[in-house]
Amino acid sequence: MSKPTFNRALRRSALTVALGVCFASGVAHAQSNAAGSIFGSTGEPGTVVVIQNVDTGLTRQITADANGRYSATALPTGEYTVSLQRDGQVLATKEDVQVTLGGGREVSFSAGGAADGSATDLDRIVVTGTAASFIDVSSTDTRTTFTAQQLEKLPVGRSIESVALLAPGVVQADSRYPGTASFGGSAASENAFYINGYAVTNPLTNLGSTSLPFDGISQMQVITGGYGAEFGRATGGVVNIVTERGGNEWKFGGLMTYRPASLRADYENILYPDNGTPNDGLIYQKREEIEVNSWSYGMYASGPLIKDRLFMYVGGEMEEQDQSSVLARPGGATNGYRDSHYEIPRWLAKIDWNITDNHIVELTAVSDITKQTVDYFPYTYTPGTDETIRGYEKTGGYFYEDGGELYVGKYTGYLTDSLTLTAMYGTQKQDHIAVPFGYDPSVVYVSDSRSVADPVQRGTYAQLAFPDAFDETEGFRVDLEWQVGSHSLRVGYDRQDSTSRAGEVTSGPAGYRWIYSSCGPGAAGEPIQGGGGAVCPGGSGDYVSQYRYANGGTFSVDQSAYYLEDRWQVTDNWLLTLGLRNEAFENFNADGEVYAEQKDQWAPRLGASWDVFGDASLKLFANAGRYHLAMPNNVALRGAAGSLYTNEYFAFTGIDPVTGAPIGLTPLGDGPYSSNREYGQAPHPDSVTAKGLDSHYQDEFVLGFEKRLTDQINVGARYVHRDLKAAIDDMCDYRPAYNWAIARGMSEEMADQLGNELASCRLFNPGEDNTFMLDDGSGNLVEVALTAEELGFPKLKRMYQGIDFFVERPFDGTWYGRIDYTLSRNYGNAEGQLKSDVGQGDVSQTMDWDHPELMEYANGYLPNDRRHYIKGYGFYQLTPEWRFSATATFQSGRPKNCTGYYPNNSPEDEEFIEFYSYGGPYYHFCNGEPVPRGTSGRLPWTNKLDLGVAYAPNWADNALEFSLDVFNVFDEQEAQSIVEYGELGGPGVPYAHSNRVLSYSTPRSVRFALRYDF
Known part of the structure; x- marks a missing residue:
């Protein structure tokens, strides 16, 4: 009878342990941005939990606290085995515990198992991983x-x-x-x-x-x-x-992929839209001639340098691509054939050193460099036909190289069972090289805008990017985690400094170029348009200007923050996350002076997770927080850099036939003239931005649930509300400062000076009161405080509301799948740091807020509004040899706009159009009528289905795998963006290119791959 009794006890104990892994532990644990955690309950104080990494042997022993709880944080991601021990005896083991990035995995055990509540008579109980769905009740994000x-x-x-x-x-x-x-x-x-x-x-x-x-x-x-x-x-x-990182087992492998042009569907041609012009329906861009061949190959090796202690991983890949394309336009306008060759060599090396089980050091090195060669060739094109004839004499091109190396070092110290310290330091340098084809640095660029039979032309490129352009970052962070009963406290400090050198300069050795022009005969003594007082010469009226241009420099941004977070396990079922972050940003101009600064930006973060039934089968969660964002370095390039652009005008008696330079110069003015009065000096740093400038920041609220519907199915939903509270952009309006000065009795001259200073585009917070420091013309700054009403702009608005639903089937050894559906609304009068309406890339310096008239009728659906979005992906392991997979996306189209010229309906409108407007189709009006943002329809849905099949033959022990992936199986190519200008040339003048497609979704393509791992 003893044996059946023992079997019953064993079965009962196994059941309690198996169920125990699903119960809430009642212990809070912290999460890391590069690691994960394991936590749970042993059911008995003083028991020991042994956590061991399967690949590296890294082992942590945690003693359960007075409540029988334990937590191991800052664990490297990977597979672990978790054992419960008492007095050196293993009572139970949980295998195949997967620690994911930033996630918490609960492994709990029940006390006892025998009738008397003890489990000392058990040799060992193993509870292996199952296909049961897993919900992380420790996360609130x-x-x-x-x-x-x-x-x-x-x-x-x-x-x-x-x-x-x-x-x-x-x-x-x-x-x-x-x-x-x-x-x-x-x-x-x-x-x-x-x-x-x-x-x-x-x-x-x-x-x-x-x-x-x-x-x-x-x-x-x-x-x-x-x-x-x-x-x-x-x-x-x-x-x-x-x-990836190395482990105790040596591993090697390689992969080759190939996407042939011959199996790629033809790219959709871009046609002239049907706008009632002679070009309607003709080819604008002949994309069907695009040919793309791409392939990649890579290898890796990993393993132990010292078993259980020192590991290495090294891997590299080379991506290559050849692409040929042609731009064909009716009427013979040509840009030529364009051949591009890309080489993208990348490598990764990582060393992991488990000095002891309590002290870990990681060293990472990454290289990411893109090399691109672009060649241009002439061609001829017959309008209205498909005929193109390519020439083979190269006419131009560029060689680009962008990238560099990243180095990161990290230390993790498990100082005690309840105290963990992590420290990280990294640095990165990326160079940006652009070498034009046929460029002779000894040649001074010469151009000729006169109507002459033989215009003068020397040189190929008038302007060049800085040859020593680069981006560089350096940063570190320190985090300390302390488990105190039901609280997991984290405190940390991090800093990242970035430096960029960027800009343009006149090509050639002299720092200037010559531009020949003509006033025409009989214009002697007349002012040269835009000449700053220079007058036209006699005779033919021909003159030459010496033009100098340089813009750019070396800029930097320093970002730092400290934070405190308490993850409080209020009860076994309730987790609260209470966090507070303080951010500081400093932006520096090329002289190393601060031109924008935000300090003490407090960002609260609150989260809650409720394990409703205490078995991780239903989680309700919510969080609310504030998030800040700094301006990148390119803002200084546009707004805080010194820009030198001067013209000096001369009459001349002849032209050097070799260099094209003018001979016999006679000045026509008083020397170099520039509308930029600083002549290359950077503006005063205090005048670049409004005083007390708030950073770009957003508030967010999320409410959701996750439910284990069955042992095989998880479902969930979440509601997201995002509200952009402040942004930074530039405004370029003369009128507010001018009116401010006149209202205070200042002279017309001073008002004009201050108005012009503000019209030079100053950074501000749109829709708010702003105080500017403007130069009075003598180098002194005048404080000009303007209310939101005086500035004339509406309140900033960007609001995102979305509901996400998902169904997921975790992998059970046979198949995995997930489907997401998002219903969302993205509404407001500004996209944020960019303006996708026109593809403007000047971050935080878009056209939107330059004048109040640009924001009239700007409220509506924003460019990133996709009302419906369905995503699905998964794979099915039919046999050990055959696997099938798929991904699918279905998204509704983005909203369309019709923009045009500002209408002249009043004397105020006429004054604005004459003196202040951009004189282009940038306003929310077409044919003189308002067309609010996003009310001109929508682009079509974009649907995409990708299918894959893989074969791993048994004769190669499944180490060799052949795969075939087909992307966009049904070759649905839909318009992704279009020209949204409805007018060009003046109000009411239709634009022939209105609604012309700018880009289509990519055509069907096929990828072959060969992988071998051993």
Whole structure:
């Protein structure tokens, strides 16, 4: 009878342990931006929980507290085994515990098991991982985590952006910002990217980020809302990547991919729209001749240098692409054939050193360099036909090289069971090289705008980018975690400084170029238009100007923050996250002077998670927070840099036949003239921005639930509300400062001076009161305080509301799938830092707020508004040899606009049009009638289905895999963006290109891949 009794006890104990892993632990634990955690309850104080990494042997022993709780934070991602021990005896073990990036995994055990409540008679109980769906009740944010195993199985592009677009609430940004995405209605420049905890967002523009070998991604986390106090500098989303690392087993592998042009569907031609012109329906851009061949190949190796202690991972890949295209226009206007060759070598190296089980050091190095060669060739095109004839004599081109290396070091110290310290330092340098074809640096550029039979022309490029352009970042962070009973306290400080050198300068050795022009005969003594007092010469009226231009410099942004966060396990079922972050931003001009500064920007973060039934089967969660964003370095390039552009006018007696330079010069004016009175000096740093400028910041509220519907199915939904509270842009209106001065009895001359200073475009907070410091003409600054009413702008508005629904089936060894549906509304009068309406790339310096008239009827649906978005992806392991996979996206089109000239309906309108307006089709009017934003219809839905199949033959022990992926199976190419100008040439004059397509979704393509891992 003893044996059955023992079996009953064993079965009962196994059941309690198995159920125990689902129960809430009642212990708070902190989360890291480059690690995860394991937590739970042992049911008995003083028991020991042993947590061991399966790959590296890293082991932590945690003693349960007085309530039987334990928590292990800042764990490297990967697979773990968790054991419960008492007096050195293993009572139970949980295997296959997967720690994901920023996630918490609960492993709880029940006390006892035998009739008397003890379990000392059990040899060992193993509870292995199952296919049961898993809900992380420890999180209050909204994230999607992709593992390397998932990315390997899905038909998805091998880029960070392609993966991010699978997350709910993320849509592709305007095609004029390539490789970017919009998160939750934000502009594409409002996201943050991290690799192993270090920020790698583009420091010049905030558009995009550094990349790495795709197979070097171990896990990629896409956070679309509610991120904690450790994250900042983003009002869109956060993409957080941890790289592969070595383990105790040596591994090697390689991958080759090929996407042939022969299996790619023809690109859709761009046609002239049907606007009642002779060109209607003719080819504007002959995209059907685009040919793209791309391939990549890479290898990796990983393993132990010292077993259980020192590990390495090294991997590299080379992407190459050849592309040929042609721009064909009716009437013979040509841009030539364009051949491009891309080479993108990337490599990743990582060292992990477990000095002891309590002290870990990680070293990461990443290289990401893009090399592009662009060649131009002539061609002829017969209008109205498909005939193009290519020439083979190269007419121009460029060589570009962009990129560099990233180095990151990180220390993790488990100082005690309850105290963890992490410290990280990183630096990155990226060079930007642009070498034009046929450029002779010894030649002074000469151009001729006269109507002569043989115009003078020397040189190929009038302006060149700085040859020593670069971006550089340096940053560090320190985080301390302290478990105190039911509280997990975190305090941290982080800093990132970025420096960019960018700009343009006149080509050639002299710093100037010659421009020949003519006033015409009989104009002697007449002023040269725009000549600053220079007069036309006699005779033929021909003259020459010596033009100097230089703009740019070296700029920097310093960003720092400290935060405090308490993750408080109020009860076994309730978790509260209480966080507070303080941000500081400083923007420096090329002289190293601060021109914009925001300090003590307090950002509260509040979150709650309710494990309703205490078994992780239903979670309700909510969070609210404020998020700040700094201006990138390019703002200084446009707004705080010194711009030298002068013209000096001369009569001449002859032209050097070799150099094209003028001979026998006679001055026609009083020397160099420039509308920029500083002659290249940077504006006073206090005059660049309004005083007390608020940073770009947003408030967010999220409410949602996740439900384990069955052992195989999870469902959930969340509501997201985002409200942009302040933005930074530039305004360029003369009138407010002029009126302010006149109202205070100042002279007409002083009012004109202050008005012109404000018209030089100053950074401000749109829709708010702003105080400007303006130069009175003598170098002294006058404080000009203007109310929102005096400035004349409406309140800033950008509001995003979205409801996300999902159904997910976790992988059970056979198949995995997830479907998301997002219903959203993105409404307001400003997109944020960008203006996708026209593809404007001047971050925080868009056209929108330059004059109040530009904001009339600007309220409406914004460019990133996609009312409906359906996403699905998954894979099915039919047999050990065969796997099938799919991804699908269906999104409604973006809203359309019709913009035109400002109508002249009053004397005030006439004055504005004559003196202040841009004189172009930039206003929300067409044919003199208001056309509010987003009311001109919508672009069509974009639907895309990608399918994949993979074969791993048994004879190769499944180490060899052949795969075939077909992207956009049904070759649906829909317009992604269009020309939204309804007029050109004046009010009521239709624009022949109105509604012309700017870009289509990519055509069907096929990717072959061969992978081998051993």
